Amino acid sequence: MPVAVYILGLSIFAQGTSELMLAGLLPEMAADLGVSIPSAGLLISAFALGMLVGAPLLAVVTLRWPRRDALLAFLAIFVAAHVVGALSSDYWVIFGTRVVSAFVYAGFWALAAATVMSLVAPQSRGRAMSIVAGGLTIATIIGLPAGTVIGQHLGWRAAFWAVAGLSALTMIGVLAKVPGGRPATVAALRGELRVMANPRLWVSYGATALSTGSAFVTFAYLGAMLTGTTGIAVAWVPAVLGLYGVGGLIGITIGGRFADAHPFRTLYVGAAGMSTVAIAIAISAHSPAAMIVLVPLLGAFGFATNPALNTRVFALADGAPTLAAATNFSAFNVGITVGPWLGGLAIGAGLGYASVGSIGAAFGLAMLATVAVSHRLEREPSTAAVSSVARTPEFTTL
Known part of the structure; x- marks a missing residue:
C-alpha cells in the first residue's frame, strides 16, 4: 500500500x-x-x-x-x-x-x-x-x-x-x-449530474442523514449528559467517550464485513439497534452503570451502518461516483447538523439531556422506514431503468 x-x-x-x-x-x-x-x-x-x-x-x-x-x-x-x-x-x-x-x-x-x-x-x-x-x-x-x-x-x-x-x-x-x-x-460533470437523477440515490441519502442524526443527537451532548445527568466525574468523561470510539471501531469492522454481501440486512440491524440503544439512554441516563454499557453500543450501531451506506451509493453511481459520493458525505452532515440542533432545542426547552435519546430513537425508526422503502424500490423492476448502473447483484438479497 x-x-x-x-x-x-x-x-x-x-x-x-x-x-x-x-x-x-x-x-x-x-x-x-x-x-x-x-x-x-x-x-x-x-x-x-x-x-x-x-x-x-x-x-x-x-x-x-x-x-x-x-x-x-x-x-x-x-x-x-x-x-x-x-x-x-x-x-x-x-x-x-x-x-x-x-x-x-x-x-x-x-x-x-x-x-x-x-x-x-x-x-x-x-x-x-x-x-x-x-x-x-x-x-x-x-x-x-x-x-x-x-x-x-x-x-x-x-x-x-x-x-x-x-x-x-x-x-x-x-x-x-x-x-x-x-x-x-x-470525470465528466455532465455524467456525474446524470447519475444524480436516480431517485434511489436520494432515498439512500435520506437513510444516511437519518442514521447519522440518530447517533449524533446523543453524541453531541454526551459529555454534558455524563456529568450533568448521569453524575460521572469529569475526570472519567474521556474514558467513557473512548468507549464510544471502541464501540465505533467494532461496529465499522463488523459492518464492513457484511456490507457487500448483505447491505440491507446490515442497515436493518443497525437502524433497529440505534433506536433501541437511544431509547435505553433516554430511560437510563441517570444510571452510570447503564450508560457505561450503552455508550459503546451507541458507537457500535452508529458506525456499523456506514460501510453499507457508502457501498450502496457507489453501487448506484458506478461509473460517475465523484459527485454522488460527495453528496453522500453531505448527507452524513445533514444528520450531524440537524441532530444537535434538535437536541439543543429539547434541552433549551427544559426537557433535560435524556431527551436527546428519544429524538435519537425517532431518527432511528425513520431510518428503518427509509431503508424499507429503498429495499422495496430495489426489488421493483420498473425502477431499474432509471440508471444503467443502478443494480448490482449484492444488493438483491437480504
Whole structure:
C-alpha cells in the first residue's frame, strides 16, 4: 500500500479529531464564551454545515486541480481557521472558523478519496479507502478523548492548537508523498449530474442523514449528559467517550464485513439497534452503570451502518461516483447538523439531556422506514431503468 494512503488517513485523523472533540468540551467552551451549552452545541452543527456545503461544491471545483496542491491548500486553510479560533473570544468568530475549517475538510475528504483511487489497483481500492476512512474511526478512539483531556487540563484553546499543529505536520507528509500534477483522467460533470437523477440515490441519502442524526443527537451532548445527568466525574468523561470510539471501531469492522454481501440486512440491524440503544439512554441516563454499557453500543450501531451506506451509493453511481459520493458525505452532515440542533432545542426547552435519546430513537425508526422503502424500490423492476448502473447483484438479497 502506498505511503501516501496512510498519510491521507493521518490527515483525516487530525481533522476528524476537530470534528469530534467538541462533544467533550462543550461545558468548558460554554463557560469561557459566556453562552449556554445548547448554544455551544451549535458549534458542532456549524462544522457539519460547512461540510454539508463543501463536499459537493469542492468535489466539482477541484476535478481539474493538481491534487497535491489542492490538498495542501485545504490543510493550510484548516490550520489557519483553528489558529484564529484559538485566539478568539467571540462566539460568532469561532462559529465562522468552524464553518470554514469544515468546508475545506470536506473538500479534503472528496479529493483524498479521488487521490486514493488513482494510487492503487482496482482490487485494492476498498482496503485503501478503509485506511483513509479509518482515520476518523481512530479519531473517535484516540483523538476525541485526547482532545477532551487537553481541553479539561489546559483549556479548550489548547485542544484547538493541538489540532492545528498535527494538521500542519501532515502537510509535510502530503508534500513529500502525494504525487503532484493534474489527474490523468477527469470525470465528466455532465455524467456525474446524470447519475444524480436516480431517485434511489436520494432515498439512500435520506437513510444516511437519518442514521447519522440518530447517533449524533446523543453524541453531541454526551459529555454534558455524563456529568450533568448521569453524575460521572469529569475526570472519567474521556474514558467513557473512548468507549464510544471502541464501540465505533467494532461496529465499522463488523459492518464492513457484511456490507457487500448483505447491505440491507446490515442497515436493518443497525437502524433497529440505534433506536433501541437511544431509547435505553433516554430511560437510563441517570444510571452510570447503564450508560457505561450503552455508550459503546451507541458507537457500535452508529458506525456499523456506514460501510453499507457508502457501498450502496457507489453501487448506484458506478461509473460517475465523484459527485454522488460527495453528496453522500453531505448527507452524513445533514444528520450531524440537524441532530444537535434538535437536541439543543429539547434541552433549551427544559426537557433535560435524556431527551436527546428519544429524538435519537425517532431518527432511528425513520431510518428503518427509509431503508424499507429503498429495499422495496430495489426489488421493483420498473425502477431499474432509471440508471444503467443502478443494480448490482449484492444488493438483491437480504
